[in-house]
Amino acid sequence: MRIRPGGQVTLADVARESGVSPATASRALHGGGGRVVGQDLRERIVEVARRLHYVPNAHAQALAGGSTATVGLVVHDITDPYFAAIARGVIAVAAERGALVTVGTTFRSMERELEFVRTFRAQRADAIVLAGSGFEDADYRAAMREELDHQRRTGGGCAVVSEHDLPVPTVLPGNREGAAGLGRALVAMGHRRFAVAGGPPCLTTVRHRIEGFLDALAACGVPLCDVELLDHPFSEDGGRAAARELLDRGSRATALFCVSDVMALGALDVLAAAGVAVPDDLSVVGYNDVPMMRRLVPAVSTVRLDLEAMGRSAMELAVDHGSADAPVVRFPAEVVLRASTAPPAAVPAREGGR
Amino acid sequence: MRIRPGGQVTLADVARESGVSPATASRALHGGGGRVVGQDLRERIVEVARRLHYVPNAHAQALAGGSTATVGLVVHDITDPYFAAIARGVIAVAAERGALVTVGTTFRSMERELEFVRTFRAQRADAIVLAGSGFEDADYRAAMREELDHQRRTGGGCAVVSEHDLPVPTVLPGNREGAAGLGRALVAMGHRRFAVAGGPPCLTTVRHRIEGFLDALAACGVPLCDVELLDHPFSEDGGRAAARELLDRGSRATALFCVSDVMALGALDVLAAAGVAVPDDLSVVGYNDVPMMRRLVPAVSTVRLDLEAMGRSAMELAVDHGSADAPVVRFPAEVVLRASTAPPAAVPAREGGR
DNA sequence: CTGTTAGCGCATTCAA
DNA sequence: TTGAATGCGCTAACAG
Numbered sequence: 001m002r003i004r005p006g007g008q009v010t011l012a013d014v015a016r017e018s019g020v021s022p023a024t025a026s027r028a029l030h031g032g033g034g035r036v037v038g039q040d041l042r043e044r045i046v047e048v049a050r051r052l053h054y055v056p057n058a059h060a061q062a063l064a065g066g067s068t069a070t071v072g073l074v075v076h077d078i079t080d081p082y083f084a085a086i087a088r089g090v091i092a093v094a095a096e097r098g099a100l101v102t103v104g105t106t107f108r109s110m111e112r113e114l115e116f117v118r119t120f121r122a123q124r125a126d127a128i129v130l131a132g133s134g135f136e137d138a139d140y141r142a143a144m145r146e147e148l149d150h151q152r153r154t155g156g157g158c159a160v161v162s163e164h165d166l167p168v169p170t171v172l173p174g175n176r177e178g179a180a181g182l183g184r185a186l187v188a189m190g191h192r193r194f195a196v197a198g199g200p201p202c203l204t205t206v207r208h209r210i211e212g213f214l215d216a217l218a219a220c221g222v223p224l225c226d227v228e229l230l231d232h233p234f235s236e237d238g239g240r241a242a243a244r245e246l247l248d249r250g251s252r253a254t255a256l257f258c259v260s261d262v263m264a265l266g267a268l269d270v271l272a273a274a275g276v277a278v279p280d281d282l283s284v285v286g287y288n289d290v291p292m293m294r295r296l297v298p299a300v301s302t303v304r305l306d307l308e309a310m311g312r313s314a315m316e317l318a319v320d321h322g323s324a325d326a327p328v329v330r331f332p333a334e335v336v337l338r339a340s341t342a343p344p345a346a347v348p349a350r351e352g353g354r
Numbered sequence: 355m356r357i358r359p360g361g362q363v364t365l366a367d368v369a370r371e372s373g374v375s376p377a378t379a380s381r382a383l384h385g386g387g388g389r390v391v392g393q394d395l396r397e398r399i400v401e402v403a404r405r406l407h408y409v410p411n412a413h414a415q416a417l418a419g420g421s422t423a424t425v426g427l428v429v430h431d432i433t434d435p436y437f438a439a440i441a442r443g444v445i446a447v448a449a450e451r452g453a454l455v456t457v458g459t460t461f462r463s464m465e466r467e468l469e470f471v472r473t474f475r476a477q478r479a480d481a482i483v484l485a486g487s488g489f490e491d492a493d494y495r496a497a498m499r500e501e502l503d504h505q506r507r508t509g510g511g512c513a514v515v516s517e518h519d520l521p522v523p524t525v526l527p528g529n530r531e532g533a534a535g536l537g538r539a540l541v542a543m544g545h546r547r548f549a550v551a552g553g554p555p556c557l558t559t560v561r562h563r564i565e566g567f568l569d570a571l572a573a574c575g576v577p578l579c580d581v582e583l584l585d586h587p588f589s590e591d592g593g594r595a596a597a598r599e600l601l602d603r604g605s606r607a608t609a610l611f612c613v614s615d616v617m618a619l620g621a622l623d624v625l626a627a628a629g630v631a632v633p634d635d636l637s638v639v640g641y642n643d644v645p646m647m648r649r650l651v652p653a654v655s656t657v658r659l660d661l662e663a664m665g666r667s668a669m670e671l672a673v674d675h676g677s678a679d680a681p682v683v684r685f686p687a688e689v690v691l692r693a694s695t696a697p698p699a700a701v702p703a704r705e706g707g708r
Numbered sequence: 709c710t711g712t713t714a715g716c717g718c719a720t721t722c723a724a
Numbered sequence: 725t726t727g728a729a730t731g732c733g734c735t736a737a738c739a740g
Binding site for chain 1: 433
């Protein structure tokens, strides 16, 4: 970025122009230190500041010991409605507390994620919130742990959303349980052959959802060897790729579990283009219940998470907890069955199934 | 926010521990000033810094004359896909240039918008981008003009998306033309009686779209007194309210123009619940072509704007232009007719209409 | 190549 | 109530 030339109006300018000392100007403008400035004097100073368009230098203020009133939020992709909803919650609480939110977008890169945390630490953010899924990587985890550790040790707050396996305040969405509930619901409907469109297993969220789903199937007596695992990016395009793979390999699955709504969106696109009828030929489910899912035709079955509340909770945990404790707040997941799921054609809705 | 207790590891600590001067440590760690530090010495210092978990204080760096590599982005609502798309463009370009983006969410309050700009100025942001519509308010405009003026005068960049009538770099989406094209298309289809679900006319974007639409209708000979103006908030809920008003007053309109897709979404919800068939009973159109519109059933006719490109362009304008010039980059709007629009039932698709 | 000196703009001790 | 002095952590001159 460009170097900024001088030309700023400083507190000293305001003080000189008002005929007072910088200290007095500072007190008049920001009322610090419990000290009070004479009514008329203050008014005069404020007036001069306005006339000069004085804007305090936030860096100087921070450096001189004041608070930065800044919160760093790390997300994978701000255009993903999942993160948008969480961000909304975080921003709302931050606003209530007079803090500004800085959003860092990592596009799912571990290096970038660490880099953002370091940058936020450099900015001395009052709190750092990690909204994205953690990675299944020992080095990453150790590095992140150290960063957050120091963040807290130096008086800053932090919180993570999703399982990161880090000793910091954590907001835990029901991933295993929700996916398990979905699995049971599908089995109860009569499905026996499944495909799972999963993101990369290095994402903890992905792994948990898949495990929860498979565990439930196994518990219901479904042979897991019949489950096709489609491993693709955790994105709309990834969903598209998964659906294409499904089609290409001539899958016999009657139900497709996409580990996120966004992936389901992509998959549905490809399926529609290929003439696959949902749910008649194939039932499709997603995860998160972002607002769009209920409006599609057919409306998409999914698992509801109160994303905005999770964001709010994360922000609150981040600012309200010292380095001592690391509370965990769990958010329940609720299976929402809609029109994109139906008993498989081969197994009419006969009672009892099997 | 909480005050941050001390405990930070400083450059001085690293220097002392390494047995060198702070200046040397600074150079070794950040390689500034063209000066070079001896290979082995540097390595030792870097090692010490790592061991101590040294994180430079960004405020001190900024204060001492370095760049802040920070960009402030002001939006009305980050969960609105319109802004999410623009933000994505802004973030992408900022990332290319090594800058971090700070997002401020105003929820359409003029005061908050000004407050964010002041805050970004206080943070000495390298650039400030206003992504939301401007307001039709002389005081607001004058205040914003002064703020941005000073931002630029002090070496910072800035840019606005949408008509703000400010002498700064501007990205202009086709609002009047797009809305006019929509109006003509609807008239060509045979529609004569219209309703317009508009946001508050104090938003410049809203006013331009409505004016463009009405002008086109007038040019086509449609009596404007037959156009019902529904004035509601510029949001999904506003769209809902507009549709309810339409229903309540027993409107005879055959086509509903919603000034944004998000409003159209809300309106469609209410219409569906009320049993109004789209497009058979009522044609509905939106604006912006956010990704969801093409997936709804019926797919929604709208006006396409390349939002992400607009965001990219704004960011580029902001950093590449000094206070001298204020270029205007126009982005074309393209009418996209889909299934939510059809000739009105009363006027079968007879050639020529009228 | 490295150390020394001097501020960046502000809030906050202290003294008056 | 106000003013003077100090230092936050760092970088950018200058010397050496």
